[in-house]
Amino acid sequence: MAYNNSRNPLRSLQKRLNDSIIIRLKDGTEYKGKLKEYDNFMNVILTDASEFINKEETGKFEEIFVRGNNVLFIIPDAE
Amino acid sequence: MAYNNSRNPLRSLQKRLNDSIIIRLKDGTEYKGKLKEYDNFMNVILTDASEFINKEETGKFEEIFVRGNNVLFIIPDAE
Amino acid sequence: MAYNNSRNPLRSLQKRLNDSIIIRLKDGTEYKGKLKEYDNFMNVILTDASEFINKEETGKFEEIFVRGNNVLFIIPDAE
Amino acid sequence: MAYNNSRNPLRSLQKRLNDSIIIRLKDGTEYKGKLKEYDNFMNVILTDASEFINKEETGKFEEIFVRGNNVLFIIPDAE
Amino acid sequence: MAYNNSRNPLRSLQKRLNDSIIIRLKDGTEYKGKLKEYDNFMNVILTDASEFINKEETGKFEEIFVRGNNVLFIIPDAE
Amino acid sequence: MAYNNSRNPLRSLQKRLNDSIIIRLKDGTEYKGKLKEYDNFMNVILTDASEFINKEETGKFEEIFVRGNNVLFIIPDAE
Amino acid sequence: MAYNNSRNPLRSLQKRLNDSIIIRLKDGTEYKGKLKEYDNFMNVILTDASEFINKEETGKFEEIFVRGNNVLFIIPDAE
Numbered sequence: 001m002a003y004n005n006s007r008n009p010l011r012s013l014q015k016r017l018n019d020s021i022i023i024r025l026k027d028g029t030e031y032k033g034k035l036k037e038y039d040n041f042m043n044v045i046l047t048d049a050s051e052f053i054n055k056e057e058t059g060k061f062e063e064i065f066v067r068g069n070n071v072l073f074i075i076p077d078a079e
Numbered sequence: 080m081a082y083n084n085s086r087n088p089l090r091s092l093q094k095r096l097n098d099s100i101i102i103r104l105k106d107g108t109e110y111k112g113k114l115k116e117y118d119n120f121m122n123v124i125l126t127d128a129s130e131f132i133n134k135e136e137t138g139k140f141e142e143i144f145v146r147g148n149n150v151l152f153i154i155p156d157a158e
Numbered sequence: 159m160a161y162n163n164s165r166n167p168l169r170s171l172q173k174r175l176n177d178s179i180i181i182r183l184k185d186g187t188e189y190k191g192k193l194k195e196y197d198n199f200m201n202v203i204l205t206d207a208s209e210f211i212n213k214e215e216t217g218k219f220e221e222i223f224v225r226g227n228n229v230l231f232i233i234p235d236a237e
Numbered sequence: 238m239a240y241n242n243s244r245n246p247l248r249s250l251q252k253r254l255n256d257s258i259i260i261r262l263k264d265g266t267e268y269k270g271k272l273k274e275y276d277n278f279m280n281v282i283l284t285d286a287s288e289f290i291n292k293e294e295t296g297k298f299e300e301i302f303v304r305g306n307n308v309l310f311i312i313p314d315a316e
Numbered sequence: 317m318a319y320n321n322s323r324n325p326l327r328s329l330q331k332r333l334n335d336s337i338i339i340r341l342k343d344g345t346e347y348k349g350k351l352k353e354y355d356n357f358m359n360v361i362l363t364d365a366s367e368f369i370n371k372e373e374t375g376k377f378e379e380i381f382v383r384g385n386n387v388l389f390i391i392p393d394a395e
Numbered sequence: 396m397a398y399n400n401s402r403n404p405l406r407s408l409q410k411r412l413n414d415s416i417i418i419r420l421k422d423g424t425e426y427k428g429k430l431k432e433y434d435n436f437m438n439v440i441l442t443d444a445s446e447f448i449n450k451e452e453t454g455k456f457e458e459i460f461v462r463g464n465n466v467l468f469i470i471p472d473a474e
Numbered sequence: 475m476a477y478n479n480s481r482n483p484l485r486s487l488q489k490r491l492n493d494s495i496i497i498r499l500k501d502g503t504e505y506k507g508k509l510k511e512y513d514n515f516m517n518v519i520l521t522d523a524s525e526f527i528n529k530e531e532t533g534k535f536e537e538i539f540v541r542g543n544n545v546l547f548i549i550p551d552a553e
Contacts, residue, residue: 009116009124009144025546026106026149027500037483042122042146043516045483065483065548067516070500072104074144088195088203088223105185105228121201121225151183153223167274167282167302184264184307200280200304230262232302246353246361246381263386279359279383309341311381325432325440325460342422342465358438358462388420390460404511404519404539421501421544437517437541467499469539 013038013074020077021046025070029053032077033064042068092117092153099156100125104149108132111156112143121147171196171232178235179204183228187211190235191222200226250275250311257314258283262307266290269314270301279305329354329390336393337362341386345369348393349380358384408433408469415472416441420465424448427472428459437463487512487548494551495520499544503527506551507538516542 016035023031023044033049044066051059095114102110102123112128123145130138174193181189181202191207202224209217253272260268260281270286281303288296332351339347339360349365360382367375411430418426418439428444439461446454490509497505497518507523518540525533 009118009122012116012124012142012144031547037486039483043483045486061549062552063486063550065486067542067545067547068146069148069543070546071146072149073110073146075140076142078141088197088201091195091203091221091223147225148227150225151228152189152225154219155221157220167276167280170274170282170300170302226304227306229304230307231268231304233298234300236299246355246359249353249361249379249381305383306385308383309386310347310383312377313379315378325434325438328432328440328458328460384462385464387462388465389426389462391456392458394457404513404517407511407519407537407539463541464543466541467544468505468541470535471537473536 010038010040010042016076022075022077023066024072024075025066026072027070031064031066033061036063039068042071042074044068044071044074089117089119089121095155101154101156102145103151103154104145105151106149110143110145112140115142118147121150121153123147123150123153168196168198168200174234180233180235181224182230182233183224184230185228189222189224191219194221197226200229200232202226202229202232247275247277247279253313259312259314260303261309261312262303263309264307268301268303270298273300276305279308279311281305281308281311326354326356326358332392338391338393339382340388340391341382342388343386347380347382349377352379355384358387358390360384360387360390405433405435405437411471417470417472418461419467419470420461421467422465426459426461428456431458434463437466437469439463439466439469484512484514484516490550496549496551497540498546498549499540500546501544505538505540507535510537513542516545516548518542518545518548 013035019035020032021035030052031046031049032052033046035044036047037045045063046066047063049061049064050057092114098114099111100114109131110125110128111131112125114123115126116124124142125145126142128140128143129136171193177193178190179193188210189204189207190210191204193202194205195203203221204224205221207219207222208215250272256272257269258272267289268283268286269289270283272281273284274282282300283303284300286298286301287294329351335351336348337351346368347362347365348368349362351360352363353361361379362382363379365377365380366373367377408430414430415427416430425447426441426444427447428441430439431442432440440458441461442458444456444459445452487509492508494506495509504526505520505523506526507520509518510521511519519537520540521537523535523538524531
């Protein structure tokens with residue numbers, strides 16, 4: 001299906017490159033880190049990332065490649 | 080699959096740009112905010128958004144990028 | 159996959175435009191309203207719509223955009 | 238993916254047009270009615286249709302549009 | 317995605333046409349019958365088919381059209 | 396989506412043709428047998444195959460066609 | 475859908491070839507091993523791999539082919 005929509009929300013991620021963002025997955029897990037890369041399928045790479053389960057930090061990753069089809073939403077890190 | 084339908088419900092979202100809308104996800108969570116962007120896959124960006132779980136406000140986001148395949152429905156914010 | 163089937167059930171929705179229809183989702187929720195738009199993915203827009211859970215009315219929407227992949231079936235509103 | 242298989246089970250539905258058939262969905266619900274239309278995605282329209290849950294009739298529909306990705310199997314109505 | 321693999325397991329079903337085969341679905345239900353048709357999506361038509369749930373015969377069908385995305389595996393009927 | 400990746404893990408299955416391999420499905424069931432065929436969707440045909448549920452052998456098949464979208468992983472049979 | 479994103483997170487896996495990485499699946503199972511191959515669908519081959527369930531090692535594999543659609547995330551092995 002041609003991605004011919006004049007509007008392209010994914011392009012807004014372009015402006016967030018190197019910003020700190022938060023990704024929430026469908027199972028509620030959250031990953032906070034610097035947005036290094038993304039693609040049309042919302043596959044995302046974060047660097048200096050932390051994992052949060054029920055708001056508690058449960059892991060730190062130098063770099064993490066999150067597969068897009070698990071993503072619920074992405075927000076800029078307000079802190 | 081060519082998106083050759085003369086009718087295009089997604090185009091109706093075009094008229095809702097900058098309006099306040101409500102997105103309900105499959106798990107019942109709702110996001111209310113200003114429609115900034117959308118695409119063919121119903122990936123949506125809202126600004127000045129609030130999250131509601133069981134009608135109770137549980138979060139505020141300057142901007143939120145919701146992945147389309149979690150969306151159940153979208154309605155204009157009647158308030 | 160080319161949608162080259164001479165028969166096209168979706169075309170029958172064309173005749174239902176502006177008719178009152180009922181959409182049942184996979185989770186059993188039903189939406190009754192006037193069919194305003196639809197597309198190949200069974201994304202549907204209803205106007206003057208009501209939501210029913212277990213046959214009880216639980217919501218009214220000026221307009222609702224229902225995402226196709228949640229749809230179980232569509233029937234004309236017999237009333 | 239090109240639908241280039243010389244064999245085409247969906248074509249056998251062609252011979253069943255206007256016959257009474259039974260559709261069983263993944264959740265076990267069955268719909269019996271006259272096959273009016275179908276397409277490559279097994280979206281099906283039945284007319285004069287009845288709904289059965291656990292073999293008990295639970296609904297009658299002048300016309301019903303069943304979305305293909307819920308379908309488990311289709312059989313000719315032996316009665 | 318082009319189905320350009322020199323090897324084509326589905327072609328081996330070609331040799332099984334008119335043989336008795338057994339289809340197991342993801343939910344464990346099995347269908348035994350003569351393979352009449354199949355396609356790239358593993359949509360399959362069996363004739364003179366029987367349904368088995370927990371190894372107990374629970375139905376007989378003159379012809380059954382099983383939708384491919386429910387299929388777990390297919391084996392030749394050893395009996 | 397063009398499968399234009401210079402690297403092609405599926406090609407490594409090519410070297411495993413006629414070797415004994417083990418397929419684990421998402422539900423934990425395992426199938427051990429000789430790799431006869433496979434395709435881009437990881438549809439796989441094994442011959443002289445055995446089924447294992449919780450490490451206990453629960454079935455033997457002259458030939459089994461396993462549908463790719465149920466596959467969790469494939470390993471060479473170390474024995 | 476053309477994979478026409480200038481940014482390509484999967485390319486970053488290219489730099490990880492022959493590095494030790496950890497793959498977490500949606501069900502929480504983890505596989506640690508040397509990245510030998512990957513493709514656009516995140517199908518991945520690891521060599522000298524170990525399986526971990528709830529942080530406990532539960533298996534060792536000379537080579538393992540993990541199907542992409544089960545993957546939650548990939549991280550470099552920090553050890």
